Amino acid sequence: MSRPTAPLQAPLEIEFDYTRSLGPVLSQFMAALAERRILGARGADGRVHAPPFEYDPVSAEPPVALVPVGPDGTVVSWSWMPEPLAGQPLAEPFAWALIRLDGADTEMLHAVDAGSAAAMRTGLRVRPRWAARPAGGIRDIACFEPCDGPAGGPAAPAQDMRAERTPGMTIAPVRLHYLHTASPGETAYLRGLAEHRILGQRCGVCGQVYVPTRGTCPADGVTMTEQVELPESGTVTTFCVVNVGYPGQRVTPPYVAAAVLLDGADIAFQHLVLGCDASEVRMGMRVRAVWGESGGISHFTPTGEPDAEYEAYARCL
Numbered sequence: 269m270s271r272p273t274a275p276l277q278a279p280l281e282i283e284f285d286y287t288r289s290l291g292p293v294l295s296q297f298m299a300a301l302a303e304r305r306i307l308g309a310r311g312a313d314g315r316v317h318a319p320p321f322e323y324d325p326v327s328a329e330p331p332v333a334l335v336p337v338g339p340d341g342t343v344v345s346w347s348w349m350p351e352p353l354a355g356q357p358l359a360e361p362f363a364w365a366l367i368r369l370d371g372a373d374t375e376m377l378h379a380v381d382a383g384s385a386a387a388m389r390t391g392l393r394v395r396p397r398w399a400a401r402p403a404g405g406i407r408d409i410a411c412f413e414p415c416d417g418p419a420g421g422p423a424a425p426a427q428d429m430r431a432e433r434t435p436g437m438t439i440a441p442v443r444l445h446y447l448h449t450a451s452p453g454e455t456a457y458l459r460g461l462a463e464h465r466i467l468g469q470r471c472g473v474c475g476q477v478y479v480p481t482r483g484t485c486p487a488d489g490v491t492m493t494e495q496v497e498l499p500e501s502g503t504v505t506t507f508c509v510v511n512v513g514y515p516g517q518r519v520t521p522p523y524v525a526a527a528v529l530l531d532g533a534d535i536a537f538q539h540l541v542l543g544c545d546a547s548e549v550r551m552g553m554r555v556r557a558v559w560g561e562s563g564g565i566s567h568f569t570p571t572g573e574p575d576a577e578y579e580a581y582a583r584c585l
């Protein structure tokens with residue numbers, strides 16, 4: 269029996285710092301930005317790419333020379349950002365624009381602080397607004413702003429790539445914030461967990477039991493309405509031993525992440541198997557759910573029963 273419940277909603281925030289080597293080309297590009305200069309890369313066909321490429325799109329070779337471009341440029345295309353998001357270059361409405369810097373043959377994507385959409389146009393001449401404290405990153409260009417002045421490339425000499433600097437590192441913070449709305453089936457599953465019950469759904473066509481449910485049978489495409497309460501016991505079908513540490517990790521490696529097939533279910537779901545040495549976990553091992561303090565399943569732990577026969581779970585591998 270299913271009971272009507274309002275779908276659950278929750279804000280989800282995924283955030284991590286992505287650390288990478290800049291490599292020889294972008295290291296010079298970023299180092300130049302700290303000196304309020306912009307470098308492009310000359311390709312095998314003579315065209316200048318800005319920002320510089322790491323590998324020539326024509327010859328696949330690294331650039332031979334980096335050449336100064338801009339700093340002024342021309343807007344080639346743009347779109348208006350009426351409500352800037354957190355982390356974007358400007359807090360006030362601005363334009364994302366493709367800007368062809370003087371001396372370059374390709375465009376750079378950046379923000380233009382034009383004040384209003386009415387002030388934006390293709391062909392608009394723009395100039396960098398440099399960050400007050402350059403740090404050797406792309407944000408050393410705070411944004412571009414409209415300027416007067418004709419197009420024309422600088423005549424500074426090219427920079428020899430053989431005099432390259434040691435590649436630097438950069439940390440790019442990645443953040444994704446969104447509102448997740450659970451489907452009716454998932455809502456029932458989550459509400460069930462709060463009551464220490466595991467609820468799945470059975471397809472009325474093929475009879476398969478899915479947990480957690482997505483609301484429709486992936487094989488038949490029909491909406492499932494029959495709710496099934498599953499036991500806390502199940503079988504490890506496959507597993508992996510996690511040996512790699514990462515910031516924020518709550519369980520000390522090595523530990524096991526396993527696909528657990530609950531008794532009566534037709535699809536396994538992934539969870540932790542704790543309560544024994546990671547080396548003891550095996551295919552067919554019988555496990556049961558251990559409830560966490562907040563209501564959800566904390567992990568699975570061995571029951572001590574004899575292992576399940578391979579044939580009992582082989583169809584769910």
Ligand SMILES: [Zn+2]
Nearest residue numbers: 471474485488
């Ligand atoms: Zn089905």
